[in-house]
Amino acid sequence: MRPVAQSPPVPARRRRPPSFRRQGGAAHVFLLPFLLGLVFVTAVPLLASLYLSFTDYDLLHDPELIGLENFQRMVSDERFWASVGVTLRYVLVSVPLQLAFALLLAVVLDKGMRGLALYRSAFYLPSLLGSSVAVAILWRQLFGHEGLVNGVLGWFGVEGESWLQNPDTALSTLVVLNVWTFGSPMIIFLAGLRQIPEELYEAARVDGAGKVRQFWSVTVPLLTPIVFFNLVLQTIGAFQAFTQAHIISGGQGGPLDSTLFYTLYLYQQGFQSFNMGYASAMAWVLLVVIGIVTAAHFLLSKYWVFYGDER
Template sequence: MTNTALRHEAPAEAVSESRQTRKRPKTASYRRQGGAAHIFLLPWLLGLVLITAVPLLASLYLAFTDYSLLTEPEFVGLENFRQMLDDERFWAAVGVTLRYVLVSVPVQLGFALLLAVILDKGIKGLPFYRSAFYLPSLLGSSVAVAILWRQLFGHEGLINQALALFGVEGSSWLQNPDTALSTLVVLNVWTFGSPMIIFLAGLRQIPADLYEAARVDGAGPVRQFTMITAPLLTPIIFFNLILQTIGAFQAFTQAHIISGGTGGPLDSTLFYTLYLYQQGFVNFSMGYASAMAWVLLVAIGLVTAGHFLLSKYWVFYGDN
């Protein structure tokens, strides 16, 4: 019995020792890989903490203070938020921003989807057109393009010169409160390249067999779009809608350059972010500006959450 037990115990001990010897180098290798990963992630982590997290927390504290950049912050509680309720320019900025978002985002996405459908037909020189149409998205928020836009829509600009060829006398689009915001909407629609590329990638994923079956059943182009393309593309539409909505709420450069930083004429281009900039860096009301920034953050979060809640009624995924 004893010899038999020893013969059975010896292989078990050998197996356990062999398992330990196999685990040791694997664990050491994982530790080395983990250390290398942390080293490569260190610059990003430092940037996240020092450039994003610390200023974010600092602005949250300043939102409850009276701070002018020149004096020590003085805690005032909810006074900055109560001040917004009586600030007429604050509500004017909210109205301008909401009109800009509600008009420019749907028009931009609709135009981008239309061009994506056209390009998806396989026209010649597709890589060139994709690059050419994407270029405005890279330049649309730049200062140079905003200056160019101001020259185009000025009283002596190219738009009025083109209208004069047809006998139409145009006014200064940027100095008219009724048309100033429309020029910024057109500028945002012009930067359709980014959502167009995403739409085009989504269109390429739709199986061609579905269109062939629809044509056999007698479905025309319009019915194919409404019954096949649009439903299968709803996840891409939803993705673009979220990105472009957030970007529209944060629009700043165009309005600042075109209006000279005033939001004029008559506050018709006073975006929320532009008024926030005026309060923080022109009036030196950094506490009030910080409170405005957090209101904007909460508003964007609520709008995004609303999009996600409503998406279950119109966004269709592959498993639906």
């Protein structure tokens, strides 16, 4: 008679030592400020704005439910669509220019030079200050009718115009300001360039590839994950741009709504016209649009982003 096979004994559950449980309690204590901030500073206001988006709320009286009227109002709001157009032009022009300029400087710095740390810090500084009120005021002075830009043009006999008062050029000054804050993506590009093996460039040189060919055949393909990362971050940031347009245009988005960013119009509706319900609806539309654009970036990334572990 064949003996019946016995199943291996189930090991007894090991009890965690008291020191491990104490460490877990300490971790929860240190995480508590973040969790409280996540709940009361992010989650609760987010849900409150969702509720307010379906109400008529002027900050002075109790909210009154009106259903989808705020969203229906956007369809016929000309200034709403003007702000959408301005924001889209800003995103589509400033983000590619900023990333291209950041990548160019990262490639130059990657070749090595004296005082590299100093240059790296100096180039990164605009990213820290670019969204500040002080820099926006400085930009308004630079591009004013009596500003430094027109003063330099006057040296060459060119009579400059009032860049900020011309609807055709006002948005361009904000694009230049965003491109000027290239430091953050540049540092990330520089870190990515340092990870590319030198052997690949040597192999390309053996095959007769010049500097330009090496850049497009070696550098760019291996750097596409970094390009994708910077593209997502800078696109989200461009959609949320506010301070520059508010300071330069005096909070009005002029001239002729040429600098009326979506966030600036949202601010006007919520805190100048006291249409907080309409402003909340606009905020949720912006959130959905940013989510869709980000998802589209991830879906399209499989066609142009290449990772080192792909075969």
